[in-house]
Amino acid sequence: MGIWKYALLVFLGGCSYGVISSFVKLGYGDGFGIGDLTGSQYLLGAIMLWIITIFVPKIRLSVKQWLILLISGMPMGLTGFLYNKSLGYVDASFAIILLLQFTWISIILQYIFDKKIPDRKSIIATAIILCGSVLASGFLSSELTFSLVGIGWGLLSALSFATFIYVSGRASITIHPIYKSAIMTTGATLLVFILLPPVFLLNGAFADGLLKYGLLIGFFGSLVPPLLFNIGMPKVGSGLGTILSASELPTAILMSTIVLHEVVTLSQWTGVAVILFGIAYPNFQRRRLSSHT
Template sequence: MLAFLGGCSFGILSTFVKIAYGQGFTPAQVVGSQFFGGAAMLWIIVLLRKKYKMKMSMVFKLLASGIAMAGSGLCYYQSLKYLDASIAIIMLFQFSWMGLFAEWILDRRVPGKGKWFSALILFVGSLLAAGILNVKEISMPLPGIIWGLLAAISFTAFIFLSGRVGVEVPPLTKSMLMSTGAFIVVSLIFPPRFLIDGSFVGEGLYKYALLLGVFGVILPPLLFSISMPNIGSGLGTILSSSELPTAVFMSVIVLREHVSVVQWIGVLVVLAGIALPNIRALRRRQTSLQ
């Protein structure tokens, strides 16, 4: 459930990002304020709690893990420069099967047929939910495809690292260090000029920093840090595919966007792909108890 909610949290982001763009804020301001807001809130929370001592080597490992966290957002924003939103989300959604390969290669754990079948269902569902069938002419420039796949690889790495690095570290402290590392990476690419040019407070950018910081920086690493060590990155990437259905629901509820019947069918197919491996696992657990 926590991994599923982590994916839902990411799915909320696109709606607020669209609203922020509509207010005239640039991608550099939005992504920079997102990681700044999330990291700042986590620092405040952690400093108010009981201190946890750890080795500097672990601190640097967690800071470095933030590179994958930042890379997913940065690469996805770059892909949107070349691709339509529907194509870009499909490129990002390839993390649903990349996680299975990561589990296979790095953990030497061969995913079962059920997981591969779920990944196939998720891919088909993503095509339908993203509205790809409604697009008459598809433009897929090579740079856009590369950036989109890099976003998927970065997201897969983020999920994998959440379940491997600093497992013994308290989730809040771990999330704080990972988000700090992500903010450092983003700041190197997009210097945080919004902190001094008046847009953060004067123009209201802080509101989006808080919203995007909570749903894009605080909750995902926190929820994944708790869930991934227990379920593995393979099942974790399948569960976090809840990102796409959530994005569709939010676009309808908040942005009042039109979603076709085919897209709703795609949402149901994605949810079925998420549920399948969990139903199988539950049946195996009940059989073993009997």
């Protein structure tokens, strides 16, 4: 499998994460709270992953390795918690812009922990994606609700997501990606349950319709992304992986038209095109350099 195929997996992982915002919004509309939706998402996502692990090879892990993988998955759960918190204070379009700040935060994390100075094409691609995100979110054409608390939650979700992407790019424990994803998602679930006690398990929320949202959000938000990131990130690296993961916003815009029937303006579609160009830019540069060698 060439590196471009691994890049495609990371791109699809970002797309999958972008799907869940519409389902979360529908869940809020049906009266479910952040604890119901976030908790059921990670719990059912973990259960689905553990079912799949029945069919993949597993190795015996030490207690230390288990703890490392569990802790490595916690930023994923923290991202869901923080992002959903921000949605309670600011409009969804603005919250998405805040989450997209993970692109430049990831560059800073790589510099701090890996002493890796970002190359010119990564900086240019990040700038293009951020400009496109402002257009795609509708930030310039709508009246948004501003809240310092909401901005704080949103920026923290960006930091958490950048941390998760960075961790996904580390391949220190070599095990099957599905097995690794199951353990990491379990760690995310444990953290979410600490932050949001799972009262939905006792109050009959599953029978009232939460189950369908938990399965949908769990599949697209807690099963597919960690699995594809764990397969692709070690191959493409967290630098390119960060850029590819920005596919989340265009997907969120597309899903809002399909699922929520929201009107998307020409400027928003222009922003989507700009983001896709920013994602593709480093690959264009890489092909151009390889063609001259």
